[in-house]
Amino acid sequence: MKTLSPLNSSNPCLLKTHFLKVPIFNPIFKFKPLPHNTHHARIAKVPSFTINSKLKSSQDINNTGKKSVSQKIVLSETSPPPLAVDKDDINGGSGSESVPVSSKKKGGVSGLAKKLSKKVLQILSNLSLAIGEMFTIAALMALGTVIEQGEAPDFYFKNYPEDHPVLGFFTWRWVLTLGFDHMFTSPVFIGMLALLGASLMACTYTTQIPLVKVSRRWAFLHSAEAIRKQEFSDTLTRASIEDVGTLLMGAGYEVFLKGPCLYAFQGLAGRLAPIGVHISLLLIMVGGTLSAAGSFKGSVTVPQGLNFVVGDVLGPTGFLSTPTEAFNTEIHVNRFYMDYFESGEVSQFHTDLSLLDMDGKEVMRKTISVNDPLRYGGITIYQTDWSISALQILKDNEGPYNLAMAPLQINGDKKLFGTFLPVGDINSPDVKGISMLARDLQSIVLYDKEGKFAGVRRPNSKLPINIDGSEIVILDAIGSSGLDLKTDPGVPTVYAGFGALMLTTCISYLSHSQIWAIQDGTSVIIGGKTNRAKMEFPEEMNRLLDKVPEIVESSSSQQVDTITSG
Amino acid sequence: MIFSTLEHILTHISFSVVSIVISTHLITLLVNEILGFHDSSKNGMIISFFCITGLLITRWILSGHLPFSDLYESLIFLSWGFSILHIVFCFKKHKNDFSAIIAPSVIFTQGFATSGVLTEMHQSAILVPALQSHWLMMHVSMMIFGYAALLCGSLLSVGILVITFGEVIQILGKSNNLYFLNESFSFVEIQYMNRNERNNVLQKTFFSSSRNYYRSQFIQQLDRWSYRIISLGFLFLTIGILSGAVWANEAWGSYWNWDPKETWAFITWTIFAIYLHTRKNTKLESVNSSIAASLGFLIIWICYLGINLLGIGLHSYGSFTSN
Numbered sequence: 004m005k006t007l008s009p010l011n012s013s014n015p016c017l018l019k020t021h022f023l024k025v026p027i028f029n030p031i032f033k034f035k036p037l038p039h040n041t042h043h044a045r046i047a048k049v050p051s052f053t054i055n056s057k058l059k060s061s062q063d064i065n066n067t068g069k070k071s072v073s074q075k076i077v078l079s080e081t082s083p084p085p086l087a088v089d090k091d092d093i094n095g096g097s098g099s100e101s102v103p104v105s106s107k108k109k110g111g112v113s114g115l116a117k118k119l120s121k122k123v124l125q126i127l128s129n130l131s132l133a134i135g136e137m138f139t140i141a142a143l144m145a146l147g148t149v150i151e152q153g154e155a156p157d158f159y160f161k162n163y164p165e166d167h168p169v170l171g172f173f174t175w176r177w178v179l180t181l182g183f184d185h186m187f188t189s190p191v192f193i194g195m196l197a198l199l200g201a202s203l204m205a206c207t208y209t210t211q212i213p214l215v216k217v218s219r220r221w222a223f224l225h226s227a228e229a230i231r232k233q234e235f236s237d238t239l240t241r242a243s244i245e246d247v248g249t250l251l252m253g254a255g256y257e258v259f260l261k262g263p264c265l266y267a268f269q270g271l272a273g274r275l276a277p278i279g280v281h282i283s284l285l286l287i288m289v290g291g292t293l294s295a296a297g298s299f300k301g302s303v304t305v306p307q308g309l310n311f312v313v314g315d316v317l318g319p320t321g322f323l324s325t326p327t328e329a330f331n332t333e334i335h336v337n338r339f340y341m342d343y344f345e346s347g348e349v350s351q352f353h354t355d356l357s358l359l360d361m362d363g364k365e366v367m368r369k370t371i372s373v374n375d376p377l378r379y380g381g382i383t384i385y386q387t388d389w390s391i392s393a394l395q396i397l398k399d400n401e402g403p404y405n406l407a408m409a410p411l412q413i414n415g416d417k418k419l420f421g422t423f424l425p426v427g428d429i430n431s432p433d434v435k436g437i438s439m440l441a442r443d444l445q446s447i448v449l450y451d452k453e454g455k456f457a458g459v460r461r462p463n464s465k466l467p468i469n470i471d472g473s474e475i476v477i478l479d480a481i482g483s484s485g486l487d488l489k490t491d492p493g494v495p496t497v498y499a500g501f502g503a504l505m506l507t508t509c510i511s512y513l514s515h516s517q518i519w520a521i522q523d524g525t526s527v528i529i530g531g532k533t534n535r536a537k538m539e540f541p542e543e544m545n546r547l548l549d550k551v552p553e554i555v556e557s558s559s560s561q562q563v564d565t566i567t568s569g
Numbered sequence: 570m571i572f573s574t575l576e577h578i579l580t581h582i583s584f585s586v587v588s589i590v591i592s593t594h595l596i597t598l599l600v601n602e603i604l605g606f607h608d609s610s611k612n613g614m615i616i617s618f619f620c621i622t623g624l625l626i627t628r629w630i631l632s633g634h635l636p637f638s639d640l641y642e643s644l645i646f647l648s649w650g651f652s653i654l655h656i657v658f659c660f661k662k663h664k665n666d667f668s669a670i671i672a673p674s675v676i677f678t679q680g681f682a683t684s685g686v687l688t689e690m691h692q693s694a695i696l697v698p699a700l701q702s703h704w705l706m707m708h709v710s711m712m713i714f715g716y717a718a719l720l721c722g723s724l725l726s727v728g729i730l731v732i733t734f735g736e737v738i739q740i741l742g743k744s745n746n747l748y749f750l751n752e753s754f755s756f757v758e759i760q761y762m763n764r765n766e767r768n769n770v771l772q773k774t775f776f777s778s779s780r781n782y783y784r785s786q787f788i789q790q791l792d793r794w795s796y797r798i799i800s801l802g803f804l805f806l807t808i809g810i811l812s813g814a815v816w817a818n819e820a821w822g823s824y825w826n827w828d829p830k831e832t833w834a835f836i837t838w839t840i841f842a843i844y845l846h847t848r849k850n851t852k853l854e855s856v857n858s859s860i861a862a863s864l865g866f867l868i869i870w871i872c873y874l875g876i877n878l879l880g881i882g883l884h885s886y887g888s889f890t891s892n
Binding site: 130133134137138140141144145147148152186187291349350351352372373374375376383385387487489491494497498501504505508509511512535536537538 | 696698699701702704790793794796797800801803804807808811814815816818819820821822823824825827829832833835836839840842843846847849
């Protein structure tokens with residue numbers, strides 16, 4: 004406990020508030036500062052501290068206090084510094100995201116414009132407006148899943164006719180004018196999102212940032228009535244406020260003691276984390292905008308053994324899309340193959356890719372599969388699709404011939420590919436031949452001229468099959484790999500937003516509890532409130548207060564009584 | 570074979586135990602306070618929790634992957650989520666108000682999962698390529714925990730709405746009664762009637778005020794609980810959606826596709842964000858926030874079952890080969 008006193012002397016800010024255990028044990032001295040304060044105001048607010056000094060002091064308290072608690076406090080106390088960083092992010096965000104607000108702010112040289120921007124801020128930060136916006140966005144999204152997206156106008160003419168409007172008013176005119184046929188890129192929806200973003204910023208700026216300033220200074224309550232008015236209050240007879248303080252400290256509270264008054268809090272991070280939630284949402288919005296404006300996308304189906312150039316496949320999606328060096332890369336599909344379960348169903352698709360630079364030198368080689376894309380120079384290559392491009396066969400030991408496969412029927416999950424080997428006169432009008440069908444690269448089903456089932460062969464079995472007098476060996480089934488290519492400059496920002504959002508949402512679950520106590524004679528009046536865990540808080544308090552030791556000796560109590568009553 | 574038998578046995582045990590728990594609840598509701606029933610219901614929930622855990626583990630061993638691949642398994646996991654919530658709150662020593670909501674939830678989800686609607690799904694299926702990822706565990710477990718917590722919390726809110734609406738109706742009924750009482754007494758001597766009425770009214774107000782006190786306290790309790798649980802569910806839902814987005818960026822090439830399931834998850838998220846914001850405004854508290862939460866209850870079911878049953882979008886599992 005003695006280690007605390009050098010801290011006090013070294014830190015001029017702390018001279019006024021004595022930390023726990025510092026007050027002198029003589030009760031007469033103890034109550035000396037009380038009249039000065041109570042004359043001025045009931046709630047004396049201590050001038051705000053810098054975060055640094057606060058951090059230092061709280062950690063020092065922990066070091067002297069119970070060690071088991073220290074981790075808990077460090078958790079709650081280390082989070083404010085990131086907030087200082089986050090504040091810069093708001094400014095960054097407001098610069099790039101909401102054009103209307105910032106432009107109005109910048110134009111505010113004259114008083115009128117300033118007033119206007121203030122008014123706009125006020126309107127935007129209105130909670131009811133924000134709730135309305137969220138509700139509208141939710142409704143629009145729901146509508147977007149109900150109305151078929153991305154169909155041709157004829158579809159909407161047919162499904163939302165004017166003579167039988169849905170719900171009596173909803174016709175194709177609504178759909179097409181408001182752009183509900185492409186809901187998630189429609190101006191209405193994007194506009195609502197932008198408005199919500201503006202509201203988020205306004206709310207963070209006008210409501211949440213001031214909250215940081217308020218919660219940074221702690222307020223002592225100097226009257227018993229004020230303490231009794233709290234959501235939880237209790238009176239402990241024959242107790243000392245120092246014991247209460249020690250117990251609270253042991254329970255992970257930050258405790259401040261000045262004269263007979265005590266103020267303690269816990270979980271301040273839980274109160275400040277919603278700011279982080281808002282900022283990370285803004286970050287995600289910024290990232291999403293970047294993605295929409297600056298990406299390239301494209302997909303390609305490449306037969307095994309062939310090449311393509313990245314730049315030929317990728318097409319820009321927005322006005323900010325600019326191609327990079329890596330677009331000249333040529334990609335060679337070395338091999339496409341599938342893994343199968345024992346039951347014969349496909350378990351995974353693999354494509355072995357080689358990346359070649361302008362000079363034809365291999366710069367990278369990787370086998371990609373679903374859930375395991377390739378990343379190179381900002382380009383990501385995904386395995387998304389497949390098909391069978393050709394069958395390699397020997398006919399009567401001649402060949403090999405490559406027969407192109409065509410997709411025949413795509414019904415639900417099943418793919419079917421087929422090819423045809425003409426037999427006899429190719430130029431006759433009703434040419435007949437052998438049909439070969441395949442569902443995957445594992446087995447080929449063959450049918451004869453009449454369309455009767457002839458047999459099944461595996462591509463690598465080398466087992467000949469004799470149909471209509473010709474011997475056929477299936478050498479190989481050549482698959483082609485369906486690849487999706489993408490560049491997305493927004494991903495780092497979005498991921499940063501995701502991480503921050505997860506973290507701050509978790510921290511937001513913490514409850515910010517505040518406790519005030521005052522020594523009134525031999526009894527201690529204690530009150531407190533919390534912002535989230537309102538059910539658990541009284542129980543926790545009762546459990547804690549049960550541990551407060553009862554003071555038996557009564558030598559000095561009389562003196563104390565006379566002082567406080569006067 | 571042994572596994573599937575074991576699975577059957579566990580399903581039936583957990584189902585019947587939960588139904589016994591519900592009937593004990595009903596009995597305690599009708600016959601006042603039979604000692605030991607509360608304990609038995611708690612034990613019953615613990616037994617069913619272990620049964621469902623065993624069920625999930627057997628399915629895990631049987632199929633070789635985490636049991637999240639189809640609706641049946643996710644429903645079982647949902648009821649496991651409910652029972653784990655129950656256990657957690659049991660250990661925190663909080664009355665049985667909560668288990669009155671959770672036990673029926675468990676039985677409904679499990680009943681639905683084991684009922685004939687989904688029989689063809691009982692055979693555990695293979696995992697399509699897109700689902701073979703470590704993100705599966707994180708995404709699905711977080712989503713289902715989120716759904717479980719949000720469903721519980723919003724059910725509590727529905728409870729608040731039912732109680733407060735009942736109160737409104739009861740108040741109306743009471744004033745009617747009083748009016749009739751006055752009418753009938755109007756034939757009696759005026760002096761007597763006045764005195765009587767005064768007594769009557771006094772008594773009534775006394776009763777109703779003490780009743781109102783307990784009622785409002787109960788409502789407040791429900792309100793605070795639902796807030797706490799919904800915040801927890803919101804946390805899980807956020808993590809679930811975001812991990813899903815990261816996964817989608819690995820598997821499908823885009824972190825957000827406006828796929829119906831995604832969109833509805835986002836709608837759910839928005840609705841509960843509205844709920845959390847209505848709490849900030851003291852004017853809108855309680856009734857309005859309960860309405861938001863009850864709306865959320867419906868939306869979770871649309872998101873969770875509606876989209877799956879319609880089988881639209883990328884979450885219909887099997888998307889890869891159908892492209």
